[in-house]
Amino acid sequence: MTHTDQSKTAIAVVRRNTEEVQSGGDFGLFEELFADDFVDHTPQPGVTADKPGVKILYTKLLEAFPDFNADIKWQSADGNLVTTYKIYHGTHQGEFLGIPATGRTMRFETVDAMRVVDGKIVEHWGVGNLYALVHQLGARLTVQ
Template identity: 70%
Template sequence: MTETDVSEAAKAVVRRNTEEVQGGGDYALYDELFADGFVDHTPQPGRTPDKAGALELYKVLRAAFPDFHAVIHWQAAEGNLVTTYKTYQGTHEGEFFGIAPTGKAIRFENVDAMHVVDGRITEHWGVANLFSRMEQLGARPGG
């Protein structure tokens, strides 16, 4: 298998996670795509940096934003390390980080890198525009 083949296969795994698990709520697929020893190097507040913590975050997001989904703008891979730039979107219909439902539509940018080994996501690093997300919901951090 060439490095291009490895990169394309890794990108497909990450795309499935984004579209089918995050966007579609397919948690059975989550279990298939994430390695048991998965490590999140940038976990969200209140979440553990493991497979269970990432799944909990996905479920919290879908409960708060039932139509939660992402638009992938681009993906790049070096071997089995995939970087994705995407915009998440959803309508705030459930409690989220202590904020009661507002009915507001939100959009926020995210860049993440995921390491894929043998078809399973083993590591994650991410940067999300959390300030924008909270501001859109009417919550201003620190104010």
């Protein structure tokens, strides 16, 4: 497989995760797309840095925001490492990050890097604008 083919394949896997698992709740596909030895180098608070931890995070997001969806703005790959810039949207219908349901809509940006090997996501690094999210949900945050 050429470097370009590897990149195209990796982008397709990451796109399926974003569109079908994160936005669509297809946890059968989640099991197919994530390697059992997956490592999250930037896990969110309260979840483990492994495959079960990511599944818990995705589940909690969909419970809190039943209409949760991602708008992929761009993706780029260097071999099997895919970087994605996306904006998440949803309506806050359940508790998230300790904030009870507000009924408010939210949107926040993320940048993720995921490594794909043999059609499976094996590593993740990411930065999400969670400050914007909690602010939109009405939480009072202060910088001291």
